Amino acid sequence: MATPWKRKVRKAGKITVKNDAANWKPVVEAAIKTFNVVGLGVTLESVAGDDADIVVKLSDGTGKHTFNDPYYGEVPVTATFDATAVHGKTKTLVDPDKNVIVKAVIFLPKRLKDVTAPIKEAVVVHEFIHAAGLDDNKDHDRTAGIFYSPLEYSGGRLVEWGTGGKAKAMPPVRVGNETTCKLKALWIDNFACD
Ligand SMILES: [Zn+2]
Numbered sequence: 706m707a708t709p710w711k712r713k714v715r716k717a718g719k720i721t722v723k724n725d726a727a728n729w730k731p732v733v734e735a736a737i738k739t740f741n742v743v744g745l746g747v748t749l750e751s752v753a754g755d756d757a758d759i760v761v762k763l764s765d766g767t768g769k770h771t772f773n774d775p776y777y778g779e780v781p782v783t784a785t786f787d788a789t790a791v792h793g794k795t796k797t798l799v800d801p802d803k804n805v806i807v808k809a810v811i812f813l814p815k816r817l818k819d820v821t822a823p824i825k826e827a828v829v830v831h832e833f834i835h836a837a838g839l840d841d842n843k844d845h846d847r848t849a850g851i852f853y854s855p856l857e858y859s860g861g862r863l864v865e866w867g868t869g870g871k872a873k874a875m876p877p878v879r880v881g882n883e884t885t886c887k888l889k890a891l892w893i894d895n896f897a898c899d
Contacts, residue, residue, distance in 0.1 A: 706840055706843055706844075707838050707839050707840060707843075707844050707887055707890075707891050708797065708799060708804060708805065708806050708838050708840065708891075709804075709805055709806070709838055709891050709892075710758070710805060710806045710837075710838060710891075711800065711803070711805045711806065711807050712805070714758055714806075715805075715891075715892065718746070718747050718748065718892060718893075719747065719748050719749070719750055720747060720748075720749050720750070720758045720759055720836070720837065721749075721750050721751075721752045721754075721756075721757040721758045721759070722737060722749050722750065722751050722752065722757055722758070722759045722760075722761060723751075723752060723753070723754070723755065723757035723759070723760045723761070724737075724751055724761050725760055725761060725762045726761045726762055726763055726813055727762075727763050728763075729761075729763060729813050729825060729829070731822070732822050732825040732826045732829060733751075733761050733813075733829050734751060735822070735826045736826045736827075736829035736830045736833060737749045737750075737751055737833075739826060739830055739878055740830055740833050740834075743878075743880050743885070744885070745834075745837065745880070745884075745885060745888040745889065745892070746888055746889035746890075746891070746892035746893045746896065747837055747888065747891075747892040749833060755773070758808060758809065759808070759809045759810070759811060759833075759836050760808075760809075760810045760811070761810075761811045761813065761829070761832075762810070762811070762812060762813070763812070763813050763814075763815040764784065764786075764788055764794070764812035764813065764814070764815055765788050765815045765816060766785060766786055766787060766788035766789075766814075766815075766816070767783065767784075767785055768783060768784040768785075768786075768794060768796075768810075768812035769781065769782070769783050770782050770783075770784075770796070770810040770812075772798045772807075772808045772810070774798065774807055774808055776807075777798065777800075777807060780798055782796045782798070782810065784796050784810075784812050786812070786814070787814070788814040788815050788816040788817065789814065789816040789817060789818070790814060790817065791814070791817065791820065791824065791828055791856070791858040791863070792814065792828060792831070792856075793811055793812055793813045793814060793828055793829070793831070793832040794811075794812045794832075795809060795810070795811045795812070795832045795835035795836050795841075796809065796810050796812075797809045797836070806838060809835075809836040811829070811832045811833070811835075811836055813825075813828065813829065813832070814828070820861070821861060823876035823877070824858070824861065824863065824876065826876065826878070827851055827863055827875055827876055827878050830851050830878050830880075831851050831852060831856075834851070834852050834880075834884060834888065837888055837891070837892075838888070838891045838892075839852065839884070839887055839888065839891075844884075844887055846881035846883045846884045847883060848881050848882065848883050849865055849872065849879065849881040849882075849883075850865075850878075850879045850880045850881030850884055851863070851875060851878045851879060851880055851881075851884075852880065852881060852884040853865040853866075853881060862874035862875065863875040863876070886898035886899075
């Protein structure tokens with residue numbers, strides 16, 4: 706299920722991001738710009754401080770991170786994924802009583818080789834959409850775009866799997882209407898999808 710962010714962040718309509726992504730730093734910055742241009746009801750802001758809402762880091766596939774929140778204390782998380790493939794892994798810290806996201810961490814595939822910066826940027830945009838509140842299992846876009854799952858990577862291009870080559874290859878990143886609608890519904894009061 707899509708999960709809203711905590712009240713303060715949701716009201717601000719802005720999630721702060723600490724970019725700790727080593728040699729992926731430039732593509733993370735590019736992904737932040739792309740995410741903000743699309744218009745998803747929420748924007749991202751790159752910040753230096755340790756109290757950022759989202760941390761972005763590289764992982765060799767066994768990502769470890771410790772959320773450090775003034776209220777929840779230190780909460781360790783791990784994420785196991787294939788760090789040679791064109792995808793990342795996002796983990797959120799959710800308040801179990803209020804069912805709101807308090808913090809998020811994005812692990813990026815450290816061992817991914819021979820892909821262009823725009824492909825890496827596409828991976829990061831997909832993970833930012835997860836970090837903004839859309840779930841791994843239920844919320845992937847069923848129609849189109851960078852939040853479609855599974856995406857197929859070949860010949861330096863990303864395309865929605867099973868679309869018979871009819872879909873336009875990414876990059877540039879496209880965001881499906883279903884994704885835009887679900888995110889806006891999370892972030893904008895009384896938003897109705899058309
Ligand atoms: Zn996903």
